Amino acid sequence: MLHIYNSLTRKKELFTPQEAGKVGxxxxxxxxxxxxxxxxxxxFIVFDVLxxxxxxxxxxxNYVRNITDVDDKIIARAAENNESVEQLTGRYIEAMLExxxxxxxxxxxxxxxxxxxxxxxxxxxxxxxxxxxxxAADNGDVFYSVSKFEHYGELSGRKLADMRAGERVAVxxxxxxxxxxxxxxxVKPGEPSWPSPWxxxxxxxxxxxxxxxxxxxxxxxxxxxxGMDLQFPHHENEKAQSxxxxxxxxxxxxxxxxFVRVDEEKMSKSLGNFFTVREVLKLYSGEELRFFIINSHYxxxxxxxxxxxxxxxxxxxxxxxxxxxxxxxxxxxxDQTFIDRFEQSMNDDLNTAEAFxxxxxxxxxxxxxxxxxxxxxTVFANTLRALGGxxxxxxxxxxxxxxxxxxxxxxxxxAAIDALIAERDAARAEKNWQRSDEIRDQLTQAGITLEDSGxxxxxxxx
RNA sequence: GGCUGAAUGGCAGAGUGGCUAUGCACCGGAUUGCAAAUCCGUUUACCUCGGUUCGACUCCGGGUUCAGCCUCCA
Numbered sequence: 001m002l003h004i005y006n007s008l009t010r011k012k013e014l015f016t017p018q019e020a021g022k023v024g025x026x027x028x029x030x031x032x033x034x035x036x037x038x039x040x041x042x043x044f045i046v047f048d049v050l051x052x053x054x055x056x057x058x059x060x061x062n063y064v065r066n067i068t069d070v071d072d073k074i075i076a077r078a079a080e081n082n083e084s085v086e087q088l089t090g091r092y093i094e095a096m097l098e099x100x101x102x103x104x105x106x107x108x109x110x111x112x113x114x115x116x117x118x119x120x121x122x123x124x125x126x127x128x129x130x131x132x133x134x135x136a137a138d139n140g141d142v143f144y145s146v147s148k149f150e151h152y153g154e155l156s157g158r159k160l161a162d163m164r165a166g167e168r169v170a171v172x173x174x175x176x177x178x179x180x181x182x183x184x185x186x187v188k189p190g191e192p193s194w195p196s197p198w199x200x201x202x203x204x205x206x207x208x209x210x211x212x213x214x215x216x217x218x219x220x221x222x223x224x225x226x227g228m229d230l231q232f233p234h235h236e237n238e239k240a241q242s243x244x245x246x247x248x249x250x251x252x253x254x255x256x257x258x259f260v261r262v263d264e265e266k267m268s269k270s271l272g273n274f275f276t277v278r279e280v281l282k283l284y285s286g287e288e289l290r291f292f293i294i295n296s297h298y299x300x301x302x303x304x305x306x307x308x309x310x311x312x313x314x315x316x317x318x319x320x321x322x323x324x325x326x327x328x329x330x331x332x333x334x335d336q337t338f339i340d341r342f343e344q345s346m347n348d349d350l351n352t353a354e355a356f357x358x359x360x361x362x363x364x365x366x367x368x369x370x371x372x373x374x375x376x377x378t379v380f381a382n383t384l385r386a387l388g389g390x391x392x393x394x395x396x397x398x399x400x401x402x403x404x405x406x407x408x409x410x411x412x413x414x415a416a417i418d419a420l421i422a423e424r425d426a427a428r429a430e431k432n433w434q435r436s437d438e439i440r441d442q443l444t445q446a447g448i449t450l451e452d453s454g455x456x457x458x459x460x461x462x
Numbered sequence: 463g464g465c466u467g468a469a470u471g472g473c474a475g476a477g478u479g480g481c482u483a484u485g486c487a488c489c490g491g492a493u494u495g496c497a498a499a500u501c502c503g504u505u506u507a508c509c510u511c512g513g514u515u516c517g518a519c520u521c522c523g524g525g526u527u528c529a530g531c532c533u534c535c536a
């Protein structure tokens with residue numbers, strides 16, 4: 001029985017989909033004007049793990065994650081680069097897909113782009129105006145009237161009065177209430193725009209998600225996710241729009257992943273302390289980065305450091321090392337005891353850290369057996385691979401994974417390594433330990449570790 | 463100022479009212495030509511002050527420190 005922490009109620013709750021066997025899930029994706037950083041990667045991976053887990057539990061999952069491809073920052077960046085908005089967003093969407101592939105993130109069922117859903121947004125805004133929840137200002141902007149929606153503040157646990165007291169935004173004179181937020185922005189010279197009943201303009205950020213969620217998942221669906229910082233105002237506003245327009249609950253469970261920090265401070269574009277995914281992938285594999293991210297609970301803060309990535313490398317190596325030499329014979333089946341333990345952990349609000357303990361126990365069991373090709377070892381290996389797969393890990397050939405790691409030293413290639421190993425084997429056969437150790441030292445310097453076991457020498461990076 | 467959430471061994475990170483997390487690192491042993499990998503074993507903990515309890519790291523209350531949100535943000 002899956003329990004997930006619902007940000008709306010601030011409690012772990014039993015997960016019950018609105019329709020048996022099916023799950024509708026919407027996650028706020030990114031605004032594409034730059035390369036993805038580790039914080040974005042965490043969101044991709046956390047919800048990818050949830051997606052995989054729901055599927056493993058037998059649910060038919062409709063997973064929607066949007067792409068925001070029109071917004072102030074995109075427009076500004078495109079102008080800076082002297083290119084069109086489409087060129088800019090196209091490039092960064094490509095880059096995002098590359099990063100996701102490297103991190104072994106599954107493609108969601110749908111990845112709608114905001115610019116392709118303008119009609120839906122206009123319709124939704126009109127609905128809000130008709131119902132009295134929104135109003136058009138003289139300048140062509142349309143605003144949502146926060147005070148009309150009695151549940152406003154419910155998701156983020158704030159009261160309107162408190163928010164007004166803490167108001168830090170310059171007051172927009174077109175608004176009736178400083179807390180009101182924009183649904184439609186009237187066009188500015190040189191900016192992309194679409195025709196609407198209120199004049200040419202473009203949508204506000206929050207309405208995008210309300211509209212795209214509705215068109216792919218309906219007015220009500222199961223899970224809505226995103227980064228912690230989206231809880232307010234983005235999700236609060238999204239909820240207010242959708243619930244006011246439709247007259248009933250929007251998402252049943254709200255899930256928010258915690259942040260990645262650098263030196264105990266949030267990693268973000270504005271602070272400039274971010275590391276892009278592709279930057280990190282020069283020295284660590286996507287799998288190592290993925291391990292680092294899901295080694296801790298998705299709601300806790302995660303401090304980024306290379307020491308942590310080194311630890312992730314060692315951990316992933318341990319798992320692949322255990323799989324090395326094992327048979328891949330599905331006919332022998334899996335060990336249900338470990339599967340059950342794993343599922344129990346994952347069902348507890350995605351306790352991936354505890355789930356990893358099960359994988360490491362399996363690794364120990366395999367290592368304990370004298371014969372890695374025995375039926376028992378094969379069952380454990382099958383189980384380890386299967387559970388690894390549920391986390392998006394351990395799907396590579398062990399040898400390939402251990403030898404193909406990114407490294408800052410690529411002075412020596414596989415053929416050269418094999419040649420040196422052959423030479424060393426010859427030296428060892430003659431008990432020429434001096435020459436043998438020389439070769440091993442040379443390889444160690446190049447970041448290659450040799451292992452002599454079972455009369456055979458294997459190598460790995462790191 | 464308002465609202466959240468944290469504080470666990472050298473590091474990372476789970477969890478529990480009394481019983482081994484796990485990974486990395488360390489130490490001892492096995493194995494190895496020596497290593498590496500692996501196995502066996504050992505050591506190191508629960509921010510602080512009160513309270514509840516036979517017993518609390520775990521529950522309750524105060525305090526301290528840290529982070530996040532309240533503006534665009536995964």
